[in-house]
Structures are given as structure tokens and as C-alpha cells.
Amino acid sequence: MPKLTFRGGVRLKGYKELSANVPIVFHQAKGELVFPLNQHVGKPAIPIVKRGEAVLAGQIIAKADGFESANIITSGSGKVKAIESRMTSAGVMAPCIVIDNDGQYNLAPGVGEPCDYTKLTNEEIVAKVQAAGVVGLGGAATPTHIKLCPEQPEEIDHLIANGAECEPYITCDDRLMQEQPGWIVSGLKVLMQMFPAADAVIAIQDDKPAAIAAMQKAIEGERKMSVMVLKTKYPQGSERNLVHAVTRRKMTSDDTPANLGCIVNNVTTLAAIYHAVCLNEPLMEKGFTVTGDAVAEPHNFLVKIGTSCSEILEAAGGLKAEPKKVLIGGPMMGMAITDLDIPIAKSYNALVCMTHDPVEDCEIKETACIRCGRCVRACPVGLVPQMMAQAATAKEYERYVKLHGLDCIGCGCCAYICPAKRPLTQMFKQTKPIVLDLQRQGKL
Amino acid sequence: MTLIVSSILILAVIGLLVGLMLVFVSETFHVEVDEREAAVRECLPGNNCGGCGYAGCDAVAAAIVKGEAPVNACPVGGAPVADKISEIMGISADSTEKMVAFVKCAGTCDVMKVKCNYFGIESCEAAGSLPGKGVRACQQGCLGYGSCVKACQFDAIHVVNGVAVVDRSKCVACGSCVKACPQNLIELVPDRSTYAVRCSSTEKGKTVKALCDVGCLGCGLCVRQCEQGAITLKDNVAHIDYNKCIGCGKCAEKCPAKIIRLR
The missing domain is CATH 3.30.70.20 (Alpha-Beta Plaits)
Structure with missing residues (x-):
């Protein structure tokens, strides 16, 4: 069977060998835990604890503001130190709840009690996932309960576990699939109970043979479950490309995976669903890779959400060289940070410290577009970045919308492949919020 | 020889015919223009800078004549132009004070702490829209990528040592830089200040x-x-x-x- 893939994309050097063979280490944070109120897509959560109040691990400290929002759960026990503006990822101040961690990790009542999911109704499962504050842990941070409530549940025929992990450097999903395949399979089983008509597919890139073997072993004897091997190509893990690779269904800009009959969840999210539904454990920990050539001992952690990046870097042996660039997330879609004292939010999956900045070291400077069309070939969404860039620079927002500029997923393939070294992705990332803002005001 | 003569003759006849046609067309399809509009347009500087908020000098001249814009609508021309226009329009202009742009930031490279490097689009909008807002520690200061310099049509604003500085002798207070600055750092102040x-x-x-x-x-x-x-x-x-x-x-x-x- 030919390996599944999508149109476009780029082939990247993985750099995964740095941390791919390091088993997951469970890290219990010692320092204070910081929880930004806007860790998810949608409205920020509303704090329900006060300063000085004692909290237990697993307790809800901020309630979701409406359906399109998510609860925030403290991963440790202690006292609420403050509710104040703190530095979050890449230099934005945002309101956060700060917990003075007592290091005891006393669990809130009910947390960790096993529960038989087969006796639960669909509504009860969604309510449990919602209460546990589970969001898309692959990076998108969409509240998962929204995904679990499609408009036409009977139409869902594919439940896709996203184990592509196409970003270079990151290996925490790979390790999770190797070490805890049961969590993922159980998470899928919960979803299969909700959508009985659906087949479960675990999609993994072929650069992770050990994970493929582990998952295949874990689903042995299961009906309606299969492992699909994907070609190693970036951005294989984006929802649109994954749906296309697995089902051959093409997503247009108006489609969501749900109306094509698919529900796509990251493998870490599935593990979180399993913990939330079967063990009554809300989202407190997640896989996190600390890697890069500046890190002394690259590690994969199961880290408490809210731990500061500097603490987790210390746990990985600290820095062995002066880093030129530190990223939250991978090098393609991650964000460069200027301060290590930022908390790990739900959707973060890696801290990459590099001793050199490839952009700075690049000897070729930006030149004019020569219309070679490589960006068009690379774009996984099928856009024309070169024309979008023209529209963006000229501030012709109507034309930008006509070129489907709003469908850009910001994967960075066009800027990566551009021989003229034009910062295309940055133009689109800058233009998108402006256009959305104009549309909201009804001016476009 | 006959070839040369005939071609000259043909061209002369064509020229004459076209000339007559143009005269005929301009007479029959004549459009009434308010004389004052042309006169007002004459007074305006003619840079088409758009500082008045209209599409150009023609547009603002039409608006002044229609009474939609005040006689001192042109910030570039200032008081002398307003006086001339008010003469044409027959209304007295409110006295206008010469204004200049002023950048409310002094955080030059040597006094402001730098927190990171930036390699990307050289424009303040691009750098300012990123989380962290530019390379300097202060998130509210001048970013120094010169969006105002590009907006200025009068060569009156320059980035000096990382901060935009206005040359008051050249500034005509058109306000283009005020609109261009994503940090809202530029305001118009009286020239006497x-x-x-x-x-x-x-x-x-x-x-x-x-x-x-x-x-x-x-x-x-x-x-x-x-x-x-x-x-x-x-x-x-x-x-x-x-x-x-x-x-x-x-x-x-x-x-x-x-x-x-x-x-």
C-alpha cells in the first residue's frame, strides 16, 4: 500500500534524534505554578478562586466563559498567591492565576477514581471532557468538547488519532505512543462508543517506526481500529492534510473535519480524554520535549501544566551553550521567546534552544520575487502565496480575501522554500488579523 | 519625390481633420466647471499628499467649493493658503497655527534596553504586530523600522539612532506619519512649542x-x-x-x- 500523504508541503530535516530515544520523565514542578486565563481558543476563563485561598491538585480554578472556552485546572496544590498580569509566551502580558506550590500534590476529592465509561451516555462523556478542561494539545488549543459535538453525529465515520508530529525536533507524541499506547487506544475507545458508526485510525508518520510498532501491538485484536502510515512530510499533522491523507476527502475553506465525517484529535489529547473520562483526572500534565543543540540533556517530560520554562530547562540539565534562539514549539510554527520565565500552557509541546539562528546566519538577503512558483507548489492548502504577498503588501484586503488568504494555516512552507528569502508567512500572519478585524467591523 | 510630398499632404489633412474634430467635440461636450474650483486648486500646494483626508488636491478643492470642507482644510499650505482660498470663497478663515509632527519617544539605541533580535519585514506594523513588539524592552516606544519615514512625502521625518525624529523646517503637518505609526506615538503640536x-x-x-x-x-x-x-x-x-x-x-x-x- 502506498504511503498516505497530501499535495504540497516540504521535506524537513527532523532533528528528532536528539530526544527520540530518551524515555519520558515525570517532572513534578517545585516552583510556583502559573496558569494564564487564555490558554485556549475562545474566550478567556473566569477565575473562581481568590487570593490566599487553598487549592488542591485537580481543582477547577477558572471556569469556562461559555461553550467556546475551557476550564483551567490547577496541576498542584497550595495557596493562590496572586491573580495578576504575567508574561506569557513571547512577551505578551496576560492575566494569570499564580499558585504557590506546596510540593505535596494533594489531590482534590474524586480525582483519580476509576470510572466505567461504557455506562456513560454521550452527554455525560462530553460533560466530563468539558469539566476536565481538555483542549487540543497538538498546538491548536481548540476546546475538545466542541469537537465532540458535531452537528450531525451520525455522519461521523472516521476518528483520526493524529500522531504525525511533523514539526522538527518535537518527540513527545512519539514517546507517548511508544510508552503509553494504552492511553491512546482507551481514549479512542471512548470516542468510538460516542460515534459507533466510525472507524478509528491512528495516523503516524513513517519516521516513527517504533511508535507504529507499539500502536499496532496495542490495537491487536481490536475491530474497526487501524494504524495508517503517513509519508514524512511537513505539515502532515495539520487537520486538513490529515483528513485528506486518510480519507482522500478534500477540504475546502468552508469545511470543517466534522462535515467531512472526521474527528481529528492529537494522540496527547486522546490520552487526556482517557484520563478525564476513565480516571476522573482533569488535564494536569502533558508531554513536553526540551531539546535543541544548546540543551545539555534533551529530554521528554510529562510535565505539570503551569511549570515555568526555566524550571523544566533546569530539569533537562540546563544549557550547555549560549542559545541564540529559544522557541516554544517547533522551528516552523513555534514562537521565539525572549524570557524563560513563562509558564507552560496546555498547548505547548516543546522548548527548543538552538545555538545558532538559521535566519540570522542566512547569507542570502531578501530579494525581489522572481515568480518561480515554488511557494505555490509547497503550499499544502493550495494557495498562491506570491499573489497573496502582493495583496498583503499593497494592503488590498479585498483581493487578499478573494485569494483565500484567510485559509492560510501559517505553516511556513512558502517562506521556507522561497529562494528569494521573502518573509511570506510573516506577511500573512500580519495580514490575517487585520482582515478578520475589518470583517468583524463589516468593512470588508 | 512624389512619395514625400504625398505623405506630407496626407498627414497635414489628417492633422487638420482631427484638429477640427477636437474643436467641435470640446465645444459641444463642454462641461461647466466652477471657476472658483480651478482657482482654489491653483492655490493648493499640489502634492496630493492626502493629509487633508481627501483623495488629493482636486478632491479637496471641490469639497471646499461645495462647502463640505473648511477653507483651511489643507494642513500643508497652512495660513497663507487658507488666506488665499478664503479670499476666493469670500469667507474669512479661522486663524490657523502652523503645526508640526512630534514623536513622543526618546528611547534611542543607547538608552533603551534591547531584548532580542528581529529578522523579518522591515516595517513597524509587521514588527509591532508580533508578540513582544519589536526588539526593545519598552513595548510602547518607537520601533524604529521607519513606517513614518515611508509615509512622509516631504522628507521631514527620519529614524536617527533608532528613534524617529521630525525635521521641523520640512514638516508641513500633513499627518501622514500620525496615521502610519502603529504605536500612536506621533502627534501634531504647534510649531512655536x-x-x-x-x-x-x-x-x-x-x-x-x-x-x-x-x-x-x-x-x-x-x-x-x-x-x-x-x-x-x-x-x-x-x-x-x-x-x-x-x-x-x-x-x-x-x-x-x-x-x-x-x-
């Missing part, structure tokens, strides 16, 4: 001090010093009301951060 607050940081004094050596601490010393009551403190930044300011300079003398100055 000799003192202005070169900071816009709304952070508290302690934070400002940690980020920049020349930030307004919001201490309020200038407010107490000013006998005219021209200075007010809003959001931890001092503001000078130029209707009251007499330019005595006492505020500048006392300012601990030495930021009440033009240069």
Missing part, C-alpha cells in the same frame, strides 16, 4: 525605569512646577496643553528623567 514630553509609556515609574533610561516616570513633578497649569498627568504620562504653555521651561528643568525637551 519649545517643550514637549518625549515618552508615551503608560507603565508605572518602576517598570519604566527598568526598561529605559529616558522614560516618563509619572512622578508629577512637572505638574506641580508649572505655574500655568498646562501640564496634566494621565496614565502615568505627562501631557502639555499648548494653549496654556508659555514656554518658561521650568518643567524641563525639574524633570528627573530629562524627557521634557524637543531633541
